[in-house]
Amino acid sequence: MIYSAPLNTACPGRLRLGLCCQFIAQPIKFRTTTATALARLPRRAQLQRLAELVATNAEYLLAALKYCAGHGIGSFRICSPILPIKTHPVVGYRVEELPRAESLVAQFRRCGEYARAQDIRTGFHPDQFVVLNSPDAGIVQRSIADLESQAEIAQWVQADTVNIHGGGGYGDKPAALERFRRNLGLLSPRARSRLTVENDDKTFTPADLLPLCRAEGVPLVYDVHHHRCLPDHLTVAEATAAASATWDREPLFHLSSPLAGWAGPKPERHHDTIDPRDFPPEWRGLALTVEVEAKAKELAVEQLRKHLEIPQ
Numbered sequence: 001m002i003y004s005a006p007l008n009t010a011c012p013g014r015l016r017l018g019l020c021c022q023f024i025a026q027p028i029k030f031r032t033t034t035a036t037a038l039a040r041l042p043r044r045a046q047l048q049r050l051a052e053l054v055a056t057n058a059e060y061l062l063a064a065l066k067y068c069a070g071h072g073i074g075s076f077r078i079c080s081p082i083l084p085i086k087t088h089p090v091v092g093y094r095v096e097e098l099p100r101a102e103s104l105v106a107q108f109r110r111c112g113e114y115a116r117a118q119d120i121r122t123g124f125h126p127d128q129f130v131v132l133n134s135p136d137a138g139i140v141q142r143s144i145a146d147l148e149s150q151a152e153i154a155q156w157v158q159a160d161t162v163n164i165h166g167g168g169g170y171g172d173k174p175a176a177l178e179r180f181r182r183n184l185g186l187l188s189p190r191a192r193s194r195l196t197v198e199n200d201d202k203t204f205t206p207a208d209l210l211p212l213c214r215a216e217g218v219p220l221v222y223d224v225h226h227h228r229c230l231p232d233h234l235t236v237a238e239a240t241a242a243a244s245a246t247w248d249r250e251p252l253f254h255l256s257s258p259l260a261g262w263a264g265p266k267p268e269r270h271h272d273t274i275d276p277r278d279f280p281p282e283w284r285g286l287a288l289t290v291e292v293e294a295k296a297k298e299l300a301v302e303q304l305r306k307h308l309e310i311p312q
Helices: 035-039 041-068 101-117 135-155 171-187 206-216 223-230 238-242 298-308
Strands: 013-022 077-079 121-124 160-166 195-198 222-225 252-255 287-294
Touching: 013 298, 041 101, 077 287, 101 135, 101 195, 135 160, 135 171, 160 298, 171 206, 195 298, 206 222, 206 238, 222 223, 222 238, 222 287, 222 298, 223 238, 223 252, 287 298
Parallel strands: 013 077, 013 287, 077 121, 121 160, 160 195, 195 222, 222 252, 252 287
Antiparallel strands: none
């Protein structure tokens, strides 16, 4: 799909722009490790190392939220491995196993209190290997473990979304969506209440997912870039309205621009920044969270914020 729209001059509604996970210019760098590195250590040293990483990441999360509060950014997507390799089958851990576990959890709870006080929305977007509709029971089991882990952290920080894609089609999309629906019952209330699903650019369009979302009360995260790459019979206006209606709170949408433009190769690849013409005019005036998926991170959000004339 070749997309072009007039440049927007302002967005008068309560629009909240979101920063995704990382920074490009700020000295805020979340830390992780590998299973290989941890496996070289005895278990006690593993847990000590993990506790240090978790404590550092909690400090950086608070710094990230403070940056957002000071720069007109109304939402922050927390990186999935903020508790590094927590669900790994060999060196994974329960939070309670970490030294000073109560203090670590308290750090994250303070982040949640700060975000709430500053009206900064937070959420999670687990990695692509989290697939709720896989025909492989082992993959589903591991996906459930990841979703439950993220939901636990989400509860600490008062995050209201744990967002995943619909998954694979596996040659039979209706059957794949039925597995998704059935596997929702495997989630705890904590995870189920935060779960959202997003249309993708390869398999599931908004029109594919909306019946599931309506029937099961799963909010649809409308990714307009994906929809432009994999269109259906819905217009952007229709998809916006239909997706918004699946939410019992402020809708969360995604925005990005193609790396080589809409006429270039592989339009699904994300650009460093957002072409203002890619911001849907249908979103103007809406009470909406828009996560900006751009490689320039906070610089891209700032550029779009200025274009849309959102006060800092």
